[in-house]
Structures are given as structure tokens and as C-alpha cells.
Amino acid sequence: MMPLWLTSIQFGWADVFDILATATLTYYLLLLIRGTRAVPILFGILVLITLLGLANFFHLLVLATVLQYVLLGTAVTLPIVFQPELRRLLEQLGRGGMLARREAAAEAVTLEESVAILARAAVALSRSRTGALIAIEGATGLREYLESGTRMDARLSFELLLTIFSTRSALHDGAAIVRGNILEAAGCFLPLSDNVGTSSQLGTRHRAAIGLTEQTDAVVLVISEQTGTISVARLGKLSRELDDELRLRSVLLACCRAARGGRPPRPARKPRVRRLRPGKAAASASEELANPSA
Numbered sequence: 001m002m003p004l005w006l007t008s009i010q011f012g013w014a015d016v017f018d019i020l021a022t023a024t025l026t027y028y029l030l031l032l033i034r035g036t037r038a039v040p041i042l043f044g045i046l047v048l049i050t051l052l053g054l055a056n057f058f059h060l061l062v063l064a065t066v067l068q069y070v071l072l073g074t075a076v077t078l079p080i081v082f083q084p085e086l087r088r089l090l091e092q093l094g095r096g097g098m099l100a101r102r103e104a105a106a107e108a109v110t111l112e113e114s115v116a117i118l119a120r121a122a123v124a125l126s127r128s129r130t131g132a133l134i135a136i137e138g139a140t141g142l143r144e145y146l147e148s149g150t151r152m153d154a155r156l157s158f159e160l161l162l163t164i165f166s167t168r169s170a171l172h173d174g175a176a177i178v179r180g181n182i183l184e185a186a187g188c189f190l191p192l193s194d195n196v197g198t199s200s201q202l203g204t205r206h207r208a209a210i211g212l213t214e215q216t217d218a219v220v221l222v223i224s225e226q227t228g229t230i231s232v233a234r235l236g237k238l239s240r241e242l243d244d245e246l247r248l249r250s251v252l253l254a255c256c257r258a259a260r261g262g263r264p265p266r267p268a269r270k271p272r273v274r275r276l277r278p279g280k281a282a283a284s285a286s287e288e289l290a291n292p293s294a
Contacts, residue, residue: 038082045074087215111256114156114181119249121161122223122230126243131225132165133175133205135190136252138217138259142177142184145212149174149188156183165223175208175220191215193236202238209233219255234259 048071055064079086118134125132135142150171154160156178164186165172174187192204193211202210209220214236222231222238230248231240234255242248 041081045071048074110181111260112253114178115249115252115256117156117158117161118178118221119245119252121158122221122248123243123245124158124162125165125223126228126230129225129228130165130167130223131172131205132161132221132223133190133208134161134221135175135177135188135209135212136219136221136256136259137177137179137184138219138256140216140218142179142216142218145175145188145190146177146185149177149185151185152176152183154183156181175212190220195236206231206233206238210236210238213237217259219252219259221252 048067052064052067052071054060055067114136118136122132122134135145160183161176163169164176164183171187175190176186177184177188190208191211192207193214195210195214203224203226205222205224209222209231210233212218212220213233217235220233222233223229224231228243229240230242231238232242232248232251232255233239239251242251
């Protein structure tokens with residue numbers, strides 16, 4: 001005979017949808033905070049909750065009262081602590097996330113041309129040990145940072161980039177912001193990363209690149225003035241020593257397409273030929289930045 005409590009349970013399609021939606025939301029939340037400072041903070045909260053449970057179990061009234069007030073204060077400050085992660089989640093929801101439109105063919109061609117110009121200019125600046133900071137706008141607008149610099153609204157070109165970041169230029173200390181094939185502004189100020197681990201190891205340009213990518217989906221290209229090393233930042237992660245132009249171009253393409261929510265166009269099928277490709281390192285670097293959750 002079936003127990004009485006089992007007969008009172010009604011399980012339908014609405015419950016299945018409820019479970020799947022909750023599991024999907026939980027998965028994307030965990031994916032969002034993976035590799036960020038939110039993970040150790042959550043572990044700390046779990047430790048406090050465990051201690052509170054043990055204090056209640058062993059009737060430690062004073063300790064339980066203190067832990068309750070600590071958890072109450074922690075709950076109030078959570079929106080402040082997780083502000084970057086919450087902002088990134090809301091931006092992804094606003095952009096449509098996985099439902100965002102794919103990259104159009106004309107936009108793909110424009111992106112490839114812009115990336116080629118950026119890669120060529122970055123290599124030239126690297127050889128002359130000229131520092132540079134270039135932010136490539138993704139789906140999230142960068143208007144608040146545009147207002148801190150000088151508006152250009154000029155067509156992106158190799159010569160223009162070399163002129164802006166020349167040591168004799170008044171705009172070489174700030175960042176240039178690129179949208180599509182237009183250089184929108186130069187001499188812009190970007191937010192510095194508040195990550196203590198990176199601030200002591202990297203210079204101001206690299207900290208600004210990481211700081212912007214922590215708050216937006218932009219892709220930032222950095223050339224070190226001291227070493228001439230080329231780096232690419234996305235989603236708070238930095239890939240360094242991209243000094244080869246072909247490798248840099250492939251990494252930038254992968255990162256920009258991932259930031260825009262688009263996919264690379266599928267070329268016509270050709271007979272598959274097995275070859276040893278020297279750009280395997282570039283593919284791994286671009287895949288790491290384009291898919292940080294992998």
C-alpha cells in the first residue's frame with residue numbers, strides 16, 4: 001500500500017519547468033562568479049553558517065548571538081561586495097545573453113579589418129617601446145569613459161594610432177576607444193582594477209585594462225612602455241606576450257566576437273588536409289580569453 005504522504009504529492013509539467021529554470025539560473029550564477037573573488041567570499045559565508053549551526057547545536061548562546069549579528073551585517077553588505085558580478089549579470093541579461101543576434105556579414109568584415117589595423121599598429125608600437133592602451137567596445141557602451149577624453153570620431157587607421165600614441169602627442173597617456181572601424185575618442189581615463197594581487201605586479205596601463213574589463217565586456221589592447229610586451233585583457237583576465245602579429249590578430253578576433261555575442265562566419269567546406277599548424281598556441285590563448293568559463 002502506498003504511503004499517505006506520497007498520494008498527496010502532485011507533480012506536473014509546471015514543477016518540471018520550475019526545477020529546470022531554477023537549475024539553469026543557479027548554473028549561470030555559478031558560471032558568472034567562477035574564477036572571481038566572489039568564490040572565497042561565499043566559502044567564508046558558508047563557514048559562518050556552519051559555525052552558527054554548531055553553536056546552536058551545542059547551545060553556545062553567546063557565540064550564536066554574535067554569529068547571527070555577523071551574518072546579518074554580511075547580508076546587508078553583499079550587494080556592495082558583489083557589485084561587479086551583479087552588474088555583469090544584469091548587462092548580460094540586458095544584451096540578451098545567449099539569445100543575442102549573431103554577427104552580420106558586413107560587421108564581421110569590418111571587425112576583421114579593424115583587428116588587422118590594431119594588430120599591425122600594436123606590433124609597430126611594441127618595436128619602438130611606445131606605451132599604448134586601446135579599448136575595443138563590445139555590446140556594452142563606453143560613453144561614460146568617452147566623456148573623460150577627447151572626441152575624435154575618425155576612421156580607424158594605422159597612421160592615426162601611431163600619431164595618437166606618439167610620445168610627442170598630448171593624448172598618448174590616456175586610452176583610445178574604438179567602436180567598429182571608428183576611433184571614437186583618445187586620452188580617456190579608465191577605472192583601475194581594485195584587485196590587490198594584480199596591482200602590485202602590473203603597471204598602470206595593465207591595471208586600467210583589467211579594471212575596464214572587470215566592469216564591461218570590452219576588449220583592451222595594452223602595449224607596455226618598459227618592455228614593449230603586447231597584452232590583451234577581457235573579463236578581468238590578461239593574456240600577455242602576444243608579440244606575433246598573426247597570433248595577436250587571432251586572439252583579438254576571438255575576444256571581440258565573444259564580446260559581441262557573435263560567431264565567426266562559416267567558410268565553404270574544403271577537402272580536409274591534415275597539417276601541422278604553428279599557430280596552436282594562438283588558438284589556445286584566444287579560446288581561453290573568449291571562453292573564460294571553460
